[in-house]
Amino acid sequence: MNTLPLKTLSFAVMAALGTSALQVQAAQQDNEEIEKIVVTGKYTVNEVIDTATGLGLSLLETPQSVSVITAARIKEQKLDTLTDTVLNAIGVSAKEVDNVRNTLQSRGFDITNYQIDGVPLSWSLAGDSGETIADVAIYERVEFVRGATGLLTGAGDPSASINLVRKHANSTDLTGFASVSLGSWNNKEVMVDVANGLTNDGSVRGRVVAKYEEGDSYLDLFSDESTVLYGVLEADLSTHSTIRVGASYQRNDPTSPTWGALPTFFTDGSKTDWEVEKTTAANWTEWQTTGTNAFVNFSHNFANGWELVANYNKLKYEQDTELLYLFGTLDKTTGEGLASWPYKSTGESNQDSFDIQLKGFYQLAGREHDFVTGALYSEQSADTLTFAALDNAFLPVGNFYEWDGNFPEPTWGTETSVAQDMDTEQKGFYAATRLNLSDELKVIAGSRLSSWQREGESYGVITDFGDNGVFIPYAGALYDLSTTQRVYASYTEIFQPQNAQDRNGDFLDPIKGKSYEVGLKSTYLDDTLQTTLAIFQIEQDNLAQDDVGYIVPGSVNTVAQYAAEGTTSKGFEFEVVGQLTDGFDVHLGYSQYKAEDANGVEVNTDNPRKQFKLYTTYQFVNALPELTIGGGVNWQDDTYSVTGNDRLEQDAYALVSLMANYVLADNMALQLNVENLFDEKYYSQIGFFDQYRYGAPRNYSLSFSYDF
Numbered sequence: 001m002n003t004l005p006l007k008t009l010s011f012a013v014m015a016a017l018g019t020s021a022l023q024v025q026a027a028q029q030d031n032e033e034i035e036k037i038v039v040t041g042k043y044t045v046n047e048v049i050d051t052a053t054g055l056g057l058s059l060l061e062t063p064q065s066v067s068v069i070t071a072a073r074i075k076e077q078k079l080d081t082l083t084d085t086v087l088n089a090i091g092v093s094a095k096e097v098d099n100v101r102n103t104l105q106s107r108g109f110d111i112t113n114y115q116i117d118g119v120p121l122s123w124s125l126a127g128d129s130g131e132t133i134a135d136v137a138i139y140e141r142v143e144f145v146r147g148a149t150g151l152l153t154g155a156g157d158p159s160a161s162i163n164l165v166r167k168h169a170n171s172t173d174l175t176g177f178a179s180v181s182l183g184s185w186n187n188k189e190v191m192v193d194v195a196n197g198l199t200n201d202g203s204v205r206g207r208v209v210a211k212y213e214e215g216d217s218y219l220d221l222f223s224d225e226s227t228v229l230y231g232v233l234e235a236d237l238s239t240h241s242t243i244r245v246g247a248s249y250q251r252n253d254p255t256s257p258t259w260g261a262l263p264t265f266f267t268d269g270s271k272t273d274w275e276v277e278k279t280t281a282a283n284w285t286e287w288q289t290t291g292t293n294a295f296v297n298f299s300h301n302f303a304n305g306w307e308l309v310a311n312y313n314k315l316k317y318e319q320d321t322e323l324l325y326l327f328g329t330l331d332k333t334t335g336e337g338l339a340s341w342p343y344k345s346t347g348e349s350n351q352d353s354f355d356i357q358l359k360g361f362y363q364l365a366g367r368e369h370d371f372v373t374g375a376l377y378s379e380q381s382a383d384t385l386t387f388a389a390l391d392n393a394f395l396p397v398g399n400f401y402e403w404d405g406n407f408p409e410p411t412w413g414t415e416t417s418v419a420q421d422m423d424t425e426q427k428g429f430y431a432a433t434r435l436n437l438s439d440e441l442k443v444i445a446g447s448r449l450s451s452w453q454r455e456g457e458s459y460g461v462i463t464d465f466g467d468n469g470v471f472i473p474y475a476g477a478l479y480d481l482s483t484t485q486r487v488y489a490s491y492t493e494i495f496q497p498q499n500a501q502d503r504n505g506d507f508l509d510p511i512k513g514k515s516y517e518v519g520l521k522s523t524y525l526d527d528t529l530q531t532t533l534a535i536f537q538i539e540q541d542n543l544a545q546d547d548v549g550y551i552v553p554g555s556v557n558t559v560a561q562y563a564a565e566g567t568t569s570k571g572f573e574f575e576v577v578g579q580l581t582d583g584f585d586v587h588l589g590y591s592q593y594k595a596e597d598a599n600g601v602e603v604n605t606d607n608p609r610k611q612f613k614l615y616t617t618y619q620f621v622n623a624l625p626e627l628t629i630g631g632g633v634n635w636q637d638d639t640y641s642v643t644g645n646d647r648l649e650q651d652a653y654a655l656v657s658l659m660a661n662y663v664l665a666d667n668m669a670l671q672l673n674v675e676n677l678f679d680e681k682y683y684s685q686i687g688f689f690d691q692y693r694y695g696a697p698r699n700y701s702l703s704f705s706y707d708f
Contacts, residue, residue: 042072042617043587044530044577050118051145051163053444053474054152054372055434056359060521063444063476063488065091065146065534065573071167073587074136076617076630076659078181078673078701080213081133082164085142087634088615090575090589092144092160093608094132096684096693099222099257100287102132105607106146106160107538108569108595112496113153113161117297119313119355120153122380122424129317129349130252130289137191137211138230138248140167146573147536148492148515151474154376154428154450157496158515158538158569166246166295167209169234171195172202176708183701187215203236218696220279221256221405244297251290256281256405259323259343261691263400264648266332271648276681276694280326283405290318306360315351324407326397327557327689335401341556342393342410345419347384353377370434372446377427382456384420388413422456422463432474444476444490452497460554463499465507470495489518500544500561505553508563513540529578536593538569545603548642557689566598583619583628588612606687608636617659630659641687648692650683655695671703 045068048056052064059066069085079085083102086094092106104111114121114131123131136142143163150156176194183189195207211228232246258281262274296312325341357374389410397403432446453466476490496511519534542563550560571593579585592610595603617630635654640647656677663669676698684695 042076042579042585043070043615044068045070045141046527049143049145049163051115051143051152051161052149053432053434053446053476054118054357054359054374054430055370055432055444056372057434060486060523060530061442061478062145063478063490063519064149064517065519065532065536065575067091067144067146067575067577067589069142069144071140073615074139074142076628076661076671077615077632077657078659078671078703080135080137082136082142082162083132085136086144086162088613088632089142089144090587090613091146091573091591091611093611093636095606095688096695097688098259098261098693099219099224099254099281100130100133100252100289101128104132104162105604106144107158107536107571107593108604108607108609109157109159109538109540109543111159111162112155112157113149113159115153115161115163116293116313117166117295117311118152118163119311119353120376120378120426121313121315121353122351122378122426129319129347130250130291131317133252133289134250134291135211135226135228136164137193137228138167138209140165146534147490147517147538148494150450150472150492150495151430151432151446151448154426154448154472155452155496156472156492156494157511158494158513158540166232166248167193167207167230168244169195169205169207169232171207172197172205174708177705178708179703179705181701181703183215184699185216185218187213187701189213189703198233205234207232218277218699219258219281220277221281221283222254222258222279223256224252224254226250226252240302241298241300245295247292247294249290249292251288253288254286256283256285257287257323258693259285259287259321259325260327260689261685261693263326263328263330263338264643264690264692265329265646267329267337268332269646270332271646272330274694276697278403278694279405280324280403281405282324282407282409284322284407284409285324286320286322288318288320290316292316302360304360306358309355309357309359311353311355313351313353313355315349315353317349319345319347321345322409322412325557326400327691330400335399336396338397338400340395340397340407342389344387344389344410344412345384346416347382347420349380349382351378351380364435367436369436371432373429373431375427375429378425380424382420382422382424383418385416386419387416418457420456420458422454422458424454425452427451440480442478444474444478446474448472448474450495454497454499458499459556459558461501461505461552463507465499466497467495467510484524485520485522487518487520489516491516494538494540498542498544501552501558502562503547503550503552503560508544508561509542511540511542511544513538513567515539525579529576529580531577532575533572534574535572536570540567540569541565543567543597543603545597546642548644559689564597564603567595567603569593569595583621583625584616585618586614586616588614588616606639606641606685608639610637611635615657626663628659628661630661632657639686643687643690648686648690650686653680653682655680655682667707669705669707671705673701673703675699 149161181189191211209230230248359372391411392408393410430448544561547560552558573591575589615632619628679698
């Protein structure tokens with residue numbers, strides 16, 4: 001694949017931007033001021049983040065690659081789910097397993113670190129309780145810190161960490177918006193986001209977000225209905241103390257969802273080529289998911305400038321399923337040969353997390369330095385019960401060419417069996433400091449003592465694995481070459497327990513390794529434009545890989561894994577985000593890596609090695625300020641997956657999107673969004689259980705919004 005145009009574009013942008021210079025200034029905030037987000041343009045923020053170090057550093061002060069999808073970007077591009085933000089963020093990717101589950105990746109590896117407001121959380125495998133399709137309407141932004149973040153997340157993975165930052169009640173006056181949308185496949189949506197002060201002095205504030213959406217799909221039979229509710233109260237207990245209490249509720253109720261994807265091969269060895277709308281779901285399948293989150297946050301600023309923050313976070317996920325899995329190979333002439341596997345379950349997971357953090361500054365050798373220390377305790381229980389299929393079960397599919405979902409539903413038993421009963425506990429203590437050795441040189445050093453344990457039963461296999469007292473170091477350095485350019489480097493060791501099992505049913509040893517990153521961060525045009533160039537190397541051992549042809553003993557269809565020794569990932573990333581001129585906002589980036597095991601064999605080949613992503617908007621500030629137009633391009637190179645004795649390949653492709661927003665009056669606007677403009681036919685996932693899935697074809701949405 002010829003990538004010269006992309007490389008040329010990247011370096012051309014760097015050269016063009018290099019003609020400007022401006023001093024980098026740290027964003028500052030009065031402790032007594034209500035927290036607010038300071039936006040540089042619409043697509044980045046100057047506010048400090050805690051996802052990587054906990055020290056409260058800005059994007060430019062963090063010695064790792066950080067990307068942000070802001071609420072403005074979410075609204076303009078009409079991004080609905082967490083997976084939508086991943087697909088549009090630099091250096092990360094997603095694979096759509098079916099209508100509910102997605103897997104997320106960065107730098108060649110799965111993303112396993114997630115946070116809400118900086119508090120680590122655990123999700124089910126591939127998000128089968130709807131975590132990856134969670135609506136992002138309740139979040140102010142989504143942060144992606146690429147590389148290992150073990151200092152704060154404990155069990156660190158070197159791919160990336162995703163932090164969901166909730167919307168705050170940060171307005172003392174009535175403000176917000178309401179919107180309605182109509183889209184392809186009979187999709188309809190209504191949303192309200194309202195904030196206001198609840199007392200005359202504004203010391204108590206509230207915010208409510210509500211969203212309802214329903215519609216069909218490009219997939220035959222499939223339709224979905226989702227409800228999102230969110231509320232938060234903030235109160236200033238004093239001039240130095242604030243408490244925040246809130247809760248969210250998200251429910252998805254799909255009809256005829258798929259479980260798995262499309263068959264890949266005919267019996268003669270040739271590949272299938274289905275229509276995009278082809279489904280394997282039956283007209284009785286369902287996959288209801290519900291997520292409930294309650295939280296309390298307390299912060300206190302001491303007179304000496306130190307800050308104490310305490311968080312409690314409770315997550316509950318529920319799912320109820322009646323599903324049908326089709327598998328096998330077809331006769332090309334008759335369309336017969338597929339078998340069926342019905343499945344009914346009910347499940348629930350509960351997680352309680354406690355986090356406390358103290359940070360501030362101290363004097364040493366005549367200079368002021370930063371310090372943070374904290375502790376985390378988290379426990380999660382996950383239970384899944386299954387129902388036996390008694391009659392009309394495991395029937396042959398017949399002619400799949402004529403599949404219309406009209407397939408007998410089994411008679412389900414009333415007795416349940418325990419499919420999963422797992423408890424996970426994580427504890428961690430961490431500390432870090434930023435040494436301001438000179439005006440130009442900053443050094444960050446930190447460490448964490450981490451313990452992680454999981455025990456229970458999963459599909460007949462007794463589970464009891466984890467590690468205690470693991471030492472995880474973190475080191476970083478930043479040096480100002482000029483008032484506009486800063487070089488940085490970071491290093492961390494990697495520790496990640498894994499629940500992958502081999503062909504004998506034994507759990508693999510934890511993933512261990514080292515992660516290195518060096519880069520250059522720059523600002524231009526009065527700090528309205530930021531760039532990052534990063535080079536990284538990841539060295540891992542014991543990385544789980546599919547042991548093709550083997551199933552975990554005692555499981556239904558769980559592919560066995562083996563430990564790949566000496567796996568390395570090397571690559572670079574480049575990102576530009578901000579405002580070029582008044583009304584002209586841009587977010588673009590290019591990422592590339594190479595991931596191989598010790599024998600030089602590529603690993604995780606179904607993840608794109610090269611990606612280019614661009615999204616930009618332009619407001620005709622002088623000629624027609626009511627009109628804003630925009631668009632984007634998401635390109636990735638070819639990928640492949642080994643399926644049996646053959647390979648399933650996805651050629652390089654690009655998806656183009658368009659947006660137009662017209663302000664009808666001071667507070668009313670119409671917005672048109674078009675996705676997959678050229679109706680590209682592509683796989684959104686290849687190789688999962690030797691199957692594949694198509695991504696969405698061209699689609700539209702028209703929205704009306706009223707701001708107040």
